[in-house]
Amino acid sequence: MSETELLAPDELERRLRAIGDERYHIHHPFHHLLHGGRLTKPQVQAWALNRYYYQASIPAKDAAVLGRLPTPELRREWRRRIVDHDGDGTKPGGVERWLKLTDGLGLDRDYVVSLRGLLPGTRHAVDAYVNFVKYRSVLEAVASSLTEMFSPDIISQRVSGMLRGYDFVSAETLAYFTPRLTQAPQDVEFALGYVKREARTREEQEQVMDALRFKCDLLWAQLDALHYAYVEPGNIPPGAWRP
Ligand SMILES: O=C(O)c1cc(C(=O)O)c2c(n1)C(=O)C(=O)c1cc(C(=O)O)[nH]c1-2
Helix, strand or coil: CCCCCCCCHHHHHHHHHHHHHHHCHHHCHHHHHHHCCCCCHHHHHHHHHHHHHHHHHHHHHHHHHHCCCCCHHHHHHHHHHHHHHHCCCCCCCHHHHHHHHHHHCCCCHHHHHHCCCCCHHHHHHHHHHHHHHHHCCHHHHHHHHHHHHCHHHHHHHHHHHHHHHCCCCCCCHHHHHHHHHHHHHHHHHHHHHHHHHHCCCHHHHHHHHHHHHHHHHHHHHHHHHHHHHHHCCCCCCCCCCCC
16 A cells, blocks of 8 residues: 555554554553562652653643634533543542552652652653644644553553552552543543544544654653663752652
């Protein structure tokens, strides 16, 4: 098949899944260590502290996408994501639940929320995601969320691996992840249907695939930064959290 021919929607989906099989952060050495119970408590704390910035930025990212969607139907669908993360004022959303995780690991909440201890690599990778959805096409913005196709697998591995591997982690500490197992497939059903329907030229289909590669890369870059600072060579940048 030539590089200019339109792909059948199911073939596009197959190629998107192949991108995840190759590039998703489930394959990163830091995650193997995390899930295998082979990190120290300070290394797990460093992961939770840095990942907080990703969690806290997701609703800002989704608000940026929401503002660009052209119809009430699309905006209604996307609005749900913001509520999932920010909560609705009666039950906690994902950001608050992530702070339960950092509390449970013994990190000071004010310090976590201040973002003062972040690795520069975390900050730049997460900011790149928020900027991507602001400045690329709506199609690419929606496509960049599609790493969630692969997140239920990594979350299942993580929860079982961490409960088995660390005596300082409890099911309550990891409660962040439980709702994600139903929220992510719901998000994906919409986003995948959208890109399969709305990518109407091969060029747009290539943009969709590139958006997913970009997103896999920024998840990967966050773990590279953690590994370099806190595993080996253990070179913690100036200003970043020190155990
Ligand atoms: O635990 C993970 O490895 C993981 C990965 C991802 C992802 O693939 O982007 C998300 C999440 N978790 C997650 O909890 C989450 O809320 C989320 C939102 C998004 C997004 O791009 O809109 N990805 C992810």
